[in-house]
Amino acid sequence: MQMDVQELYTLIDQEADGQGSLIAALAAIQERWRYLPPEALVLASARFGVPLSQTYSVATFYNAFSLKPKGKHCLNVCMGTACHVRGSPRVLERLETKLGIQAGETSRDRQFTLETVNCLGACALGPIVVSDDEYSGQMTPQKVDVLLKRIQREEGR
Ligand code: FES
Structure with missing residues (x-):
């Protein structure tokens, strides 16, 4: 921008x-x-x-501030212990593959920033992905696809 x-x-x-x-x-x-x-x-x-x-x-x-440009949509994958054992590495891997970026990076078109967090305090719902402040629990690689499609569909409005 x-x-x-x-x-x-x-x-x-x-x-x-x-x-x-x-x-x-x-x-x-x-x-x-x-x-x-x-x-x-x-x-x-x-x-x-x-x-x-x-x-x-x-x-x-403050974590809320960034010195690097962020994408329009921020995706945070919880990599805390509980989420990790429930499969968050696979969820992160799927996001990295689909978005073509690694954790900590922003896509070239500045649409997405992908980050990891350590624990969001809702371990029972893990693995958790937070997309633009919205929590999605029990995430799987398949649910990642659905989440990204939904975001892209809403963008198309
Ligand atoms: S480890 Fe993910 S919410 Fe606690």
């Missing part, structure tokens, strides 16, 4: 003028562009009068 610098300025100004915090500004940037580009960190640091190193610390501390 192309970044409009003027829009970036406006967004940061809105947070700063409205007594928002640096974190709120970063969250707004993350939501708009799905990642925190370097220029956004520089501008936010300057506007909030915070050292750039501190802004980087905040940006790397």
